[in-house]
Amino acid sequence: MSATGLKSPADAREELVTLKHGAGGRAMRRLILETLAEGFAADQPEGIGLAAMDDGAALRVGDRWLVVTTDSHVVHPIFFPGGDIGRLAVAGTVNDLAMMGATEPLGLTCAVIVEEGFRRAELERIHRSMLETCREAGATIVTGDTKVMGRGELDGIVINTTGVGFADAVVSDAGLRPGDRLLVTGTIGDHGLALMARRHSLELDGDLRSDVAPINRLVAAALAAAPGAVTAMKDPTRGGLSSALHEMAEKSGVGTVLHEPALPVRPVIRSVAEMLGLDPLHIANEGKAVLGVRPDAADVVLAALRAHPLGRDAAIVGACIAEHVGRVILDTGLGRRLVGEVEGEPLPRIC
């Protein structure tokens, strides 16, 4: 509101929800803190609750933690190279549980909202994909809900999956300490670019496929390799590795330095991203994690990751520093520059 009491165009814009508010970046975090989480802080139980804005909640149950995580999936198109909305939903929820240390899901819920006129054959295809992905993850769907909206009231289908699982020790996204090494479990940028290519019908030589996969067993192997040595985890989905690292660094009170030559990026991803003017650091992944690991355990954890089929491209890509809190610094080998924190994922409905 201006001093005259009249609203500026900027004020007017802020009165409406825009696509950036769903993009996984700063705009979304502001909307949640200012609107959706407000007032609940006082009522939070022991553990990690709403205000932490982690991948889920961790609630004290006896001497263990019950991890709970929820995601709605609005991806477009619903079938894409390497996956579909069903695989994305199951993997997304299994991975969010794993990011907090619950690598054996107790159960998932599945709430489907379908547009009138949706083809049952497509629903069956999505269902089969969910069943297969659950079996890969050792998970199952224990309850669900079905709603139908009228024609034109919903673009096809959206799926919410919520997961519960126990963790003996919770790993948050806020535990990085100076000196910790930063590991990624594989190549970055694959999911977002596969979606983008499919949506814009780009004709490409290389094979662009989403990396969507449940990585709970990969994460379990990393955690078991060096108990207590993994200080923080996050899956770099919307907003990519950059968004995940900015959030982790800010919450942990550290700075991060990435060594660009160490970043695993497939050549086709690098060239397509360059063609489109995008940075793979900003592009969503759906089968990857970034881990903070105590320096003396980094090699052991890396070896455990690489021994798993989903972690064969894992790499130590950087380290945490005490300075430049909340920043992500890219060391190109020739010099250093700040990685910008974008508002969020450049593409809407990526997941």
Added chain:
Amino acid sequence: MSATGLKSPADAREELVTLKHGAGGRAMRRLILETLAEGFAADQPEGIGLAAMDDGAALRVGDRWLVVTTDSHVVHPIFFPGGDIGRLAVAGTVNDLAMMGATEPLGLTCAVIVEEGFRRAELERIHRSMLETCREAGATIVTGDTKVMGRGELDGIVINTTGVGFADAVVSDAGLRPGDRLLVTGTIGDHGLALMARRHSLELDGDLRSDVAPINRLVAAALAAAPGAVTAMKDPTRGGLSSALHEMAEKSGVGTVLHEPALPVRPVIRSVAEMLGLDPLHIANEGKAVLGVRPDAADVVLAALRAHPLGRDAAIVGACIAEHVGRVILDTGLGRRLVGEVEGEPLPRIC
């Protein structure tokens, strides 16, 4: 498919999802069993899982049960007399937990999908309503998710809430036994008719307001009044009391007889329903439960319900019989007739 290999018009219709598949009745149950639940049965953990199609799942954790329940809310309009989508979401999930015996929610998740251009002021109003309803129920939201879909891709807003809570003893919707009394916790038909009146801008003398409310504490009082005497519970939402009773009777292997003069129906509901050619038995409620109670405990449970502000209109409305399995028989005082099981709720997007 006909013998000629050509599809009949009926086959063609069955290839598409229609509004009836979201109406909470037989069509929806068929869709879920044939498509969405298929294949998961083999993977279910100990307890009540997907195949039971109860209000949620109950998973064995030590000597207790972890109850998990999920619902997406697509109600239209989002603000209606007596409530809004936020109150509906919280109450719906709290009540589903309570229906399985988990009357003290451990935590709820809240996943919001918003259409681009949605007004932030409305989001704030929904948020306040969720906060207030949580406090009424002694519940809180522990984690969430926010997605934005483009203009025209979603009609406004949908909200998924998933809840977790512990129960020492699980109450299913399948435990009715011959002789059990059937109790409802209050008047029926209020939610659905309030929605219908609001949507069609009916001008009415009487006050039509939704009954949407969290009834976990009411249910806790009933359970505590006569431990072990409540044999089954269900909240009569989509499809109304008729749909809930048909499902309970079928799963329990009993018949049910309702005494029409005993059914609590507000006069305004009775007259508006008559005017619209609807039966209050088929209309959705959002702050009520139907309970099966051992006959010797029915009066004690009734007294406990009536002592609570949300149960003052509670009534014993019928009983279970060994014959007419899966049926709902209405005793009008002058004679008996079968209550038809409709395909589901007559109005789309009721919850």
